[in-house]
Amino acid sequence: MKRTGDLKLIQELNRSIVLDTIRRYGPISRSEIAKKNELSPTTVTSAVQDLIRERLVNENGTGLSSGGRKPILLQFSPDNHYLIGVSISYSKITIADMNLEAKINQKNVYLTNGYTNEHLIEYLLELLHGFLTERKDNRICVGISIITQGIVDAYQGIIHHNPKLQLNNVYLKNIVENRLELPTWLDNDTNAYVLAEKNFGLYQEYKNMVYITIGDGLGAGIIVNDSLARGVKGGSGEFGHTTININGKPCECGNKGCLENYVSWPSIHERLITAIKNGKNTLLTDLSNGKNESILPEHFTQAINAGDELANEVLNEVSFYLAAGLVNLVHLFNPDIIILGGEITNNNKLLFNRLSHLVEDRSLKTLYKDVNIKIASLGEEFEMIGAASVLLQDKFQFKLTHDEIRLNRST
Numbered sequence: 576m577k578r579t580g581d582l583k584l585i586q587e588l589n590r591s592i593v594l595d596t597i598r599r600y601g602p603i604s605r606s607e608i609a610k611k612n613e614l615s616p617t618t619v620t621s622a623v624q625d626l627i628r629e630r631l632v633n634e635n636g637t638g639l640s641s642g643g644r645k646p647i648l649l650q651f652s653p654d655n656h657y658l659i660g661v662s663i664s665y666s667k668i669t670i671a672d673m674n675l676e677a678k679i680n681q682k683n684v685y686l687t688n689g690y691t692n693e694h695l696i697e698y699l700l701e702l703l704h705g706f707l708t709e710r711k712d713n714r715i716c717v718g719i720s721i722i723t724q725g726i727v728d729a730y731q732g733i734i735h736h737n738p739k740l741q742l743n744n745v746y747l748k749n750i751v752e753n754r755l756e757l758p759t760w761l762d763n764d765t766n767a768y769v770l771a772e773k774n775f776g777l778y779q780e781y782k783n784m785v786y787i788t789i790g791d792g793l794g795a796g797i798i799v800n801d802s803l804a805r806g807v808k809g810g811s812g813e814f815g816h817t818t819i820n821i822n823g824k825p826c827e828c829g830n831k832g833c834l835e836n837y838v839s840w841p842s843i844h845e846r847l848i849t850a851i852k853n854g855k856n857t858l859l860t861d862l863s864n865g866k867n868e869s870i871l872p873e874h875f876t877q878a879i880n881a882g883d884e885l886a887n888e889v890l891n892e893v894s895f896y897l898a899a900g901l902v903n904l905v906h907l908f909n910p911d912i913i914i915l916g917g918e919i920t921n922n923n924k925l926l927f928n929r930l931s932h933l934v935e936d937r938s939l940k941t942l943y944k945d946v947n948i949k950i951a952s953l954g955e956e957f958e959m960i961g962a963a964s965v966l967l968q969d970k971f972q973f974k975l976t977h978d979e980i981r982l983n984r985s986t
């Protein structure tokens with residue numbers, strides 16, 4: 576039995592090598608694939624036969640002959656299959672139909688309407704069922720890839736803890752697979768973003784990468800030596816709940832002085848509103864038409880860039896606290912790159928300047944000199960590219976290049 580198992584494993588491995596070669600170098604002939612990978616012509620022919628049958632690859636034209644018959648060329652067909660990318664956040668569920676190059680064919684955004692716990696799961700299943708029913712073409716669905724905040728065990732497909740959505744020990748992968756009869760992947764959102772940056776983004780050559788997302792909360796995805804650091808339950812990277820002030824503000828996690836209470840968008844928003852209520856004049860009042868609750872992250876960066884005093888004061892505070900957190904990360908992980916994502920990082924050069932100076936001042940010089948602090952590179956569809964990358968990397972071992980992503984985005 577073992578021998579059969581080994582043989583099957585080798586066949587699958589060869590098949591993914593052949594598929595990846597066609598995807599990267601196609602149109603390409605069978606003999607070139609064999610040469611590039613030092614595989615036998617028979618192995619390549621049999622793998623290609625499988626891939627054509629599965630409509631992952633097609634024959635397209637002929638190449639130059641080096642004597643006899645002109646060789647038939649093979650190319651990757653990313654559009655005969657699709658995957659369903661899903662992102663669940665506190666306020667919305669996003670569902671997208673994507674091809675095998677992480678290109679979005681259709682994307683729908685649904686408000687969570689305050690649903691939590693089992694009501695939210697039931698709502699998600701209904702939405703997915705409706706979305707799948709609309710796919711009436713002859714493409715093949717390879718699976719569903721779900722990302723969400725909180726502590727997520729990707730191996731077992733369990734959401735252990737997501738306090739805002741009240742999801743505790745939810746076996747979401749099994750639930751979705753049983754209901755919709757499609758293979759399902761599940762991962763933490765920030766882990767998905769760092770995977771997407773590592774496999775699809777601009778900074779692929781970095782081996783020790785920390786991705787920080789600043790939004791409703793504050794999270795980190797950490798890659799050490801080219802692999803994701805997950806921890807026992809998938810709880811690695813709870814950066815927002817690291818303590819930066821032992822006598823600080825109480826946090827919903829039960830601790831005090833967690834970084835998230837100083838650096839996330841809700842905490843920034845609250846500080847801006849308090850200052851405005853205390854009579855501070857600011858450009859933000861005009862930008863939000865006098866409605867404090869309508870101040871958005873992009874208004875904040877706009878005001879910073881226009882030299883607004885309040886926005887710059889708050890930016891200084893945020894930079895100060897975030898830098899303290901980043902110095903801790905530098906000393907714990909010795910990364911070669913720290914990537915920052917989230918709306919307040921867009922068009923916010925001053926934030927990056929301040930952080931670089933503060934982190935340089937406070938880190939061990941030997942460790943700081945290797946660190947690059949950069950902005951996330953995957954554009955506004957990073958959530959869906961993140962969801963797709965979880966599935967594509969696991970099922971096909973795809974590593975798309977940045978050029979492919981850029982091409983996808985411009986089409």
Ligand SMILES: [Zn+2]
Nearest residue numbers: 816826828833
């Ligand atoms: Zn906390």
